[in-house]
Amino acid sequence: MSFTDKNVVITGGSTGIGFATAQAFINAGASVWITGRSADNLKKAAEKINSPKLKTVVSDTSNLAGIEVLEKAVAESGNKVDVLFLNAGIAVFAPIEFATEADFDAQFDTNVKGYFFTLQKFIPHLKDGASVVFTSSNAVHLSNINVGVYSATKSAVNTIAKIAANELAERKIRVNIVTPGPTETGVLAKVGMPKDVEKQVTEQIIASTAVKRMGQPEEIANTVLFLASDKADFITGNEFLVDGGMTNYATK
Incomplete structure (x- = not known):
C-alpha cells in the first residue's frame, strides 16, 4: 500500500501501537504528525524513526487546550489531513468497588473526550474522502474483572465512531474502529506490576487467545493502514477485531 503525498495525524504516537503505525505510514511514503504528552518520548520516537517526514507535537489530547495545540500545528502546515488515527489512551485497572473518581475522570478525559473533540476540531481539516480510525479494545466484548471504567470508555468510543461514520458519509469520509486484544506494548510494566x-x-492472557501468543504493535498497524487505504473504500462504520481470536475463544 502506498501513501505517498498523504498526510497522517496520529494521537499517542510516541510508543506502542501509535509508534508502530507512524513507522508503517512513513515507510509507505506518508508525512506523519504524532502527538504525546512527553517531549522526551517524542524525541526518542523521532530518533528511532529518523525521517524528515515525521513531525512531533507535544499535546495532551485529554483537554481542549492540548487538542488546540495539535490543531494549530497541523493547520499552520497548510496541508489537509488524509488520515486521522485517534489512538491516545490510558488504562487504570481496579475493581468497581475500589475505582476512584480521579481514575474514572482521567480515563474518560483521555479515551473519550480526547477522541470526540480531536475529531470535532479536525473535521474542517480532513480532506473529502479521508479516513478516520479509532483505537478501541476487545475489553468491550469481554466481562473481565478490574476493567469496568476502561471498558466503558471503549464502549463509548465505538458508539462515537459509528455515529461519526454516518455524519461524515456525505463527504465520503470513512470512519472505522480497530480493536486490539493483548498486544506487547509494555502496559503491564507501566502500571508498576511486580x-x-x-x-x-x-x-494467563496468552492462554486465553486462540493463537497462544501476544500480538505485536506492527500487526495492529497493518490493520490501520489497510483501513486507511483505498483498498478499504467500501468499508465504513465497522469494527475490526485484531486479538488473536481472544474474543471468540474466551467465550467458548
Whole structure:
C-alpha cells in the first residue's frame, strides 16, 4: 500500500501501537504528525524513526487546550489531513468497588473526550474522502474483572465512531474502529506490576487467545493502514477485531 503525498495525524504516537503505525505510514511514503504528552518520548520516537517526514507535537489530547495545540500545528502546515488515527489512551485497572473518581475522570478525559473533540476540531481539516480510525479494545466484548471504567470508555468510543461514520458519509469520509486484544506494548510494566505478577498475568492472557501468543504493535498497524487505504473504500462504520481470536475463544 502506498501513501505517498498523504498526510497522517496520529494521537499517542510516541510508543506502542501509535509508534508502530507512524513507522508503517512513513515507510509507505506518508508525512506523519504524532502527538504525546512527553517531549522526551517524542524525541526518542523521532530518533528511532529518523525521517524528515515525521513531525512531533507535544499535546495532551485529554483537554481542549492540548487538542488546540495539535490543531494549530497541523493547520499552520497548510496541508489537509488524509488520515486521522485517534489512538491516545490510558488504562487504570481496579475493581468497581475500589475505582476512584480521579481514575474514572482521567480515563474518560483521555479515551473519550480526547477522541470526540480531536475529531470535532479536525473535521474542517480532513480532506473529502479521508479516513478516520479509532483505537478501541476487545475489553468491550469481554466481562473481565478490574476493567469496568476502561471498558466503558471503549464502549463509548465505538458508539462515537459509528455515529461519526454516518455524519461524515456525505463527504465520503470513512470512519472505522480497530480493536486490539493483548498486544506487547509494555502496559503491564507501566502500571508498576511486580515482575512475577506480570509474568503470571501475561501467561494467563496468552492462554486465553486462540493463537497462544501476544500480538505485536506492527500487526495492529497493518490493520490501520489497510483501513486507511483505498483498498478499504467500501468499508465504513465497522469494527475490526485484531486479538488473536481472544474474543471468540474466551467465550467458548
